[in-house]
Every structure is written in structure tokens, then in C-alpha cells.
Amino acid sequence: YAHQFEVEQRLSSQLDENFEIFIDGMRIQQVLINLLTNAIKFSPPGGMVEINVQQQDDRVQVTVADQGPGIPEDRFNSIFDEFSQADELSTNRKIVASSGLGLSISKQLIEGHGGSIGCYNRGQGGALFYFTLPVTSS
Secondary structure, three states, rough: OOOOOOOOEEEEOOOOOOOOOOOOOHHHHHHHHHHHHHHHHHHHOOOEEEEEEEEEEEEEEEEEEOOOOOOOOOOOOOOOOOOHHHHHHHOOOOOOOOOOOOHHHHHHHHHHHEEEEEEEEOOOOOOEEEEEEOEEOO
């Protein structure tokens, strides 16, 4: 998908090796695919999507940052609602149609794992989506 949209991806991780996390791997994979797909399709050709995983005390945080136009301020309160979609990009770039359910489903899955999910616009442009999941120290 990233190749199709001419977007690069970079993964960085700062994890402590001494923890366990109990998740439904397929469901968390579904969340990651949704966040990555959105970040890729809203990034410009030649752009970079950055994925970061880090431990923060008793949580693991995953962030997905793009270099797109960001999220309109009036959409922050509804971005995780069912059938909510960001406006189409006003470029010549083809955007894949979506149902508007991905972020809503992602929120349900993350909260069902005892975590949280959110987003904000980055100062240098683009949006950053994040989710946290609880860990168990070993």
C-alpha cells in the first residue's frame, strides 16, 4: 500500500525487555492496519509515515505520524465516531474510498483491551494517531 502511494515508512522502538502484554494479536493488527492505511493515503508522494513503539511506565504506546494536511480542528470531537471521515484531499491524488468505520472500530478494540486512543496535529504538519495498551511487568 505504501509503495502504491509512494510513501516510505520508518519504525522505531524503545521497549524494555522485561514486560508482558496480553492482547488479541489479530485485533491489534487490525488497528495498526487502519492507522497505517490512513496515514499513507493522507501523506504526499515522497512522504514518510513514522511508527514508534515505546514503553511508558505501565503502558506501551504506539504512534503513527503522517505528513499529510492534518485533521481539521472541527473534526477532533468526532473523528472516532462511526461513519466519520476526513474530507477528501483537494489534490489530484486518488484516495481509496472507505466506510468511515475504521477509527470507530479501532477505538472499540483498543478500549476493549483496557487502552486509550487519540490523535493530534503535529506542529510541523501532518497528524499523529496514538494508542496505549497496559503491560504487566515480569
